[in-house]
Amino acid sequence: MxxxxxxxxxxxxxxxxxxxxxxxxxxxxHAETCERCRQAMRxxxxxxxxxxxxxxxxxxxxxxxxxxxxxxxxxxxxxxxGEADAGPLEQITGWLRGAGPGRRWRxxxxxxxxxxxxxxxxxxxxxxxxxxxxxxxxxxxxxNGITAEVVSEGQGAELNLAHVESLPPDKVLEAWVQRxxxxxxxxxxxxxxxxxxxxTMIADMHGVEVVMVTREPQGGTSAPTSTPIVxxxxxxx
Amino acid sequence: xxxDREKAERLADEELMPLIAxxxxxxxAVFYDRHGGAAYSLAYxxxxxxxxxxxxxxxxxxxxxxxxxxxxxxxxxxxxxxxSIVRNRAIDALRAGAGRAPKLNFDDDSVxxxxxxxxxxxxxxxxxxxxxxxxxxxxxxxxxxxxxxxxAYFGGFSQSEISxxxxxxxxxxxxxxxxxxxxxxxxLAEGLA
Numbered sequence: 364m365x366x367x368x369x370x371x372x373x374x375x376x377x378x379x380x381x382x383x384x385x386x387x388x389x390x391x392x393h394a395e396t397c398e399r400c401r402q403a404m405r406x407x408x409x410x411x412x413x414x415x416x417x418x419x420x421x422x423x424x425x426x427x428x429x430x431x432x433x434x435x436x437x438x439x440x441x442x443x444x445g446e447a448d449a450g451p452l453e454q455i456t457g458w459l460r461g462a463g464p465g466r467r468w469r470x471x472x473x474x475x476x477x478x479x480x481x482x483x484x485x486x487x488x489x490x491x492x493x494x495x496x497x498x499x500x501x502x503x504x505x506x507n508g509i510t511a512e513v514v515s516e517g518q519g520a521e522l523n524l525a526h527v528e529s530l531p532p533d534k535v536l537e538a539w540v541q542r543x544x545x546x547x548x549x550x551x552x553x554x555x556x557x558x559x560x561x562x563t564m565i566a567d568m569h570g571v572e573v574v575m576v577t578r579e580p581q582g583g584t585s586a587p588t589s590t591p592i593v594x595x596x597x598x599x600x
Numbered sequence: 601x602x603x604d605r606e607k608a609e610r611l612a613d614e615e616l617m618p619l620i621a622x623x624x625x626x627x628x629a630v631f632y633d634r635h636g637g638a639a640y641s642l643a644y645x646x647x648x649x650x651x652x653x654x655x656x657x658x659x660x661x662x663x664x665x666x667x668x669x670x671x672x673x674x675x676x677x678x679x680x681x682x683x684s685i686v687r688n689r690a691i692d693a694l695r696a697g698a699g700r701a702p703k704l705n706f707d708d709d710s711v712x713x714x715x716x717x718x719x720x721x722x723x724x725x726x727x728x729x730x731x732x733x734x735x736x737x738x739x740x741x742x743x744x745x746x747x748x749x750x751x752a753y754f755g756g757f758s759q760s761e762i763s764x765x766x767x768x769x770x771x772x773x774x775x776x777x778x779x780x781x782x783x784x785x786x787x788l789a790e791g792l793a
Binding site for chain 2: 371372373374375376378379380381382383406407408409410411412413414415416417418419420421422423424427428430431432434435436438439442443556557
C-alpha cells in the first residue's frame with residue numbers, strides 16, 4: 364500500500380468531520396502534495412454537503428426568528444451609532460452634561476443617578492476581593508426577579524443577566540453606566556435568549572459607580588426612557 | 601449601504617454575504633428565511649431536542665453575523681458552508697450534553713415535510729428534489745454503509761468509536777464510509793447528468 368492509498372481511506376472520515384484532529388492535520392499536509400487525494404476530496408465533498416438536506420424538515424419556531432432579528436438589529440443600530448459619532452461615549456457624555464442635543468435628558472439622568480445611588484446600598488454587593496489592578500472583579504445586583512453580574516477585568520467588563528422576561532419585537536435591552544453621578548449610555552443593545560439570559564460588553568469601566576439596564580425602543584436611545592429593570596453598584600476602593 | 605427587503609430577496613446568497621458582513625439586518629433576515637429551516641432541521645436531527653436545536657441554530661446564525669460572514673467561495677455553496685457550521689455546533693452541543701447518544705433512526709422513511717407548491721420557490725423545489733434524491737441514495741446504500749455515514753455525520757462519532765460500537769475492524773469502517781460516500785456521489789452525478 365503506497366502513501367496515497369494509506370491516506371485515501373481517511374478522506375471520507377475527514378470530509379464527514381470525524382477524523383481525529385491530529386490525523387486530520389496530517390491528511391491536510393499530505394494532500395498538499397497529493398493530487399489524487401485532493402481530487403478525491405473535491406469529488407466526494409458534494410456528497411457530504413448534501414447530507415444535511417436529508418434531515419426531515421421541521422419548521423423553526425417563529426420566536427427564534429424574532430430573537431435573531433432583534434439581536435442583529437440591535438447590533439446594527441449600535442454599530443451605526445458608533446460610526447456616526449467620532450467618540451460616541453465622550454460625545455454622549457457631553458450631551459448629558461449639557462453641551463449638546465442630549466441636554467433635555469439631563470434632569471432624567473440626574474434623577475436616575477440619585478435613585479441608583481440609593482438602590483445601590485440595598486441591592487448590590489461586591490463579590491470580588493482585594494485592591495484594584497487588572498484581576499477580574501465581580502459585582503452583582505438583583506431586582507424584579509432578574510439577577511445581574513458585572514465581571515470587570517482591565518478596562519472593560521462583561522454584563523450578564525439571568526431570568527429576563529422575553530421582550531416584545533420592538534424593544535431591546537440597553538445598558539448604562541453612572542459616572543460622577545451622571546448616567547451615560549454604553550452603546551450596548553442586547554436581547555435575552557430563550558432561557559432568559561442576556562449578555563453584553565461594557566468597553567470602559569473607568570470611574571463607573573453603577574451599571575444599569577433598561578428596556579428601550581429598537582435601536583436604543585441616548586438617555587433612558589424607562590426605569591431600570593436591574594442595577595449593579597460598582598464598589599470603588 | 602442597507603438594502604430593502606425586496607432587493608435583498610433578489611440577491612444570490614453569495615451577494616448577501618458582503619452585506620451581512622457590513623451588518624445589514626435585511627440581508628441577514630433574507631438569508632435566515634432561506635436557510636433557517638434547513639439549519640433548524642439539521643440541528644434537530646443531530647441533537648434530537650427542540651430547545652437544544654433552537655439554541656444551536658441561534659448560535660450558528662449569530663456567529664455568522666458577528667464573524668462578518670467569513671465565507672470562502674472555494675469551500676462550496678454558502679448554504680453548504682452555513683449548514684456545516686450548524687452541524688459542527690450541533691455535534692459540540694451533543695458532546696457537551698449529558699446524553700451522548702444521538703437520535704438515529706436507520707429505518708426512518710420520513711422525507712422533507714411537504715409545503716404547498718405555490719409557497720416554494722424554484723430554488724427550494726430544486727433543493728427538495730435534491731434532498732429526495734439524496735435520501736433515496738442513502739436508502740439504497742447497503743445498511744452497513746448508510747449506518748456508518750449517519751453515525752459519523754449526524755452522530756459525530758469517530759471511526760474508532762463506530763468500530764467499537766459496531767464491533768467491526770477499523771479498516772472495515774473506513775472502507776464502508778468511503779464506499780458509501782462514493783455511491784452517493786455517483787448518484788448525485790447521475791442525477792445532474
